[in-house]
Amino acid sequence: MGIKISVCGKGGSGKSTLTSLLAMAAQDRGLTTLVVDSDESNSGLYRMLGFDKPPTPLMALVGGREGIKDKMNQPTLLSETELTLEKIPYPYIHEKNGLRLLSIGKIHQALEGCACPMGVLSREFLKKLRLAENEIAIVDMEAGIEHFGRGIDNSIDAVLVVVEPSFESIALAEKIHDLAAGINKKLWAVLNKISSQNLIDEIEAKLKSREIETIGEISYDGSVFLAGLKGDTLVRGKSIRRAAKILDSLLPAET
Numbered sequence: 071m072g073i074k075i076s077v078c079g080k081g082g083s084g085k086s087t088l089t090s091l092l093a094m095a096a097q098d099r100g101l102t103t104l105v106v107d108s109d110e111s112n113s114g115l116y117r118m119l120g121f122d123k124p125p126t127p128l129m130a131l132v133g134g135r136e137g138i139k140d141k142m143n144q145p146t147l148l149s150e151t152e153l154t155l156e157k158i159p160y161p162y163i164h165e166k167n168g169l170r171l172l173s174i175g176k177i178h179q180a181l182e183g184c185a186c187p188m189g190v191l192s193r194e195f196l197k198k199l200r201l202a203e204n205e206i207a208i209v210d211m212e213a214g215i216e217h218f219g220r221g222i223d224n225s226i227d228a229v230l231v232v233v234e235p236s237f238e239s240i241a242l243a244e245k246i247h248d249l250a251a252g253i254n255k256k257l258w259a260v261l262n263k264i265s266s267q268n269l270i271d272e273i274e275a276k277l278k279s280r281e282i283e284t285i286g287e288i289s290y291d292g293s294v295f296l297a298g299l300k301g302d303t304l305v306r307g308k309s310i311r312r313a314a315k316i317l318d319s320l321l322p323a324e325t
Contacts, residue, residue: 071200071201071202071203072201072202072203072204072205072206072207073201073206073207073227073228073320073321073322074196074199074201074206074207074209074225074226074227074228075092075206075207075208075209075226075227075228075229075230075320076208076209076211076217076222076223076226076228076229076230077089077092077208077209077210077211077230077232078211078213078215078217078229078230078231078232078246079213079231079232079233079234079239079242079243079246080213080214080232080234080236080238080239080242081213081214082213082234083213083232083233083234083239083262083263084232084234084262084263084288085109085210085211085213085232086109086112086114086115086118086210087118087262087288087294087298087304088230088232088260088262088288088313089105089115089208089209089210090105090115090118090119090304091288091294091304091309091310091312091313092208092313092316092317093105093119093169093208094119094169094304094306094310094313095310095313095314095316095317096206096208096317097167097168097169098306098310098314099314099317100168100204101168101204101205101206102155102168102170102202102204102205102206103168103169103170103205103206103207103208104155104163104170104171104172104201104205104206104207104208105119105169105170105171105172105207105208105209105210106172106173106174106192106195106196106207106208106209106210107124107171107172107173107174107210108174108188108192108209108210108211108212108217108222109210109211109212109213110174110175110176110188110212111176111212111213112210113176114298114301115171115210116164116171116173117301117302117303118297118298118303118304119166119169119171119303119304120166120169120303121164121166121171123164124164124171124173125160125161125162125163125164125171125172125173126161126162126173127162127173127174127175127176128148128162128172128173128174128175128191128195129174129175129187129188129191130162130175131147131148131162132148132191147159148191148194148195148198150198151198152198152200153195153198153199153200154199154200154201154202155170155201155205158172174188174191174192174195175187175188175191189216189217189220189222190220192209192217192220192222193220193221193222193224193225196209196222196225196226197224197225199225206321209222209226211223214242215242215245215246215249218246218249218250218253223249223250223253223255224253226255227255228255228256228257228258228320229246229250229255229256229257229258230257230258230259230260230285230316231243231246231247231257231258231259231260231282232259232260232262233259233260233261233262233273233277234261234262234263235263235264235269235273240273240276240277240280243259243277243280243282244280244282247280247281247282257282257283258282258283258284258285258319258320259277259282259283259284259285260284260285260286260287260288260316261273261274261284261286261287261288262287262288263288263290264287264288264289264290265289265290270287285316285319285320286312286313286315286316286319287312288309288312288313289308289309289312291307291308291309293305293307293309294307294309
C-alpha cells in the first residue's frame with residue numbers, strides 16, 4: 071500500500087513549501103503523487119506546484135458548507151466506503167506529469183463561519199482514501215493543532231512537523247508530538263529556514279530533550295524564497311535534494 075504523510079506546524083514555518091518540495095521529490099522518483107490542500111487559508115500552494123489554477127474544492131462536491139451534512143448521507147462519491155485516485159473526477163483534482171492536487175476548501179469571506187465542515191470532509195476523505203503501492207499522499211495541514219482535535223490525522227501514516235528557529239515553533243512541535251503520540255502516530259521534525267550548522271545543532275538538542283527526532287533540514291534557499299515571493303513554481307535545486315532524502319527515509323523499503 072501507499073503512504074499518507076501530513077505536514078503540520080506553526081503558521082509561516084514553511085508547511086506548504088515543504089509539502090511542495092516533498093511532492094516534487096516523489097514525482098521525480100516516479101511515484102503517483104497526490105497533494106491534499108487541507109489548509110482553509112493558504113492560497114498559493116497550487117502555484118508552488120506549477121498549476122495555473124487551483125482545483126474546484128471538494129466541498130463543492132458535497133454541496134458546500136450549507137449542504138455538507140445532507141450530502142454526506144446521500145449517494146455521492148464520498149458516500150463510498152473506499153476511494154482511489156481514479157475515482158476523483160476533474161475539476162476536483164488537477165493532474166500534471168503524475169502530480170495531482172486536491173483542495174478540501176477555503177474560507178472566502180467575512181462572517182462565513184468556522185472551518186469545522188472542512189475538517190469533517192478532510193477526515194472522511196483521508197479515512198476512505200486507498201493508495202496503491204506506487205502512490206503517495208502528502209497533506210498540507212492547517213496551522214496549529216486543531217486538525218488533531220478533528221481527527222484528521224487518524225488516517226495518516228507519518229506526521230512531519232516543520233520547525234523554524236523560534237521558541238514558539240519548538241514549543242508547538244512539542245505539543246504536536248504529544249498529540250501524535252496520543253493516537254499512536256510516529257512524528258519527525260523537519261528543520262526549516264536554517265542558516266548554519268550551529269543552529270541545527272542547537273535546535274536538534276532542544277527537540278531531542280523533548281524526545282522529538284529530527285529527520286532532516288531545509289537550509290535557507292534564495293531561489294525558494296524568490297519563487298514564493300513571486301508566486302512561481304518551486305525550482306528543482308538543493309532544497310529538492312534535501313526533501314528527497316527526507317522522503318526516502320519515510321518510504322517503505324519495498325517502494
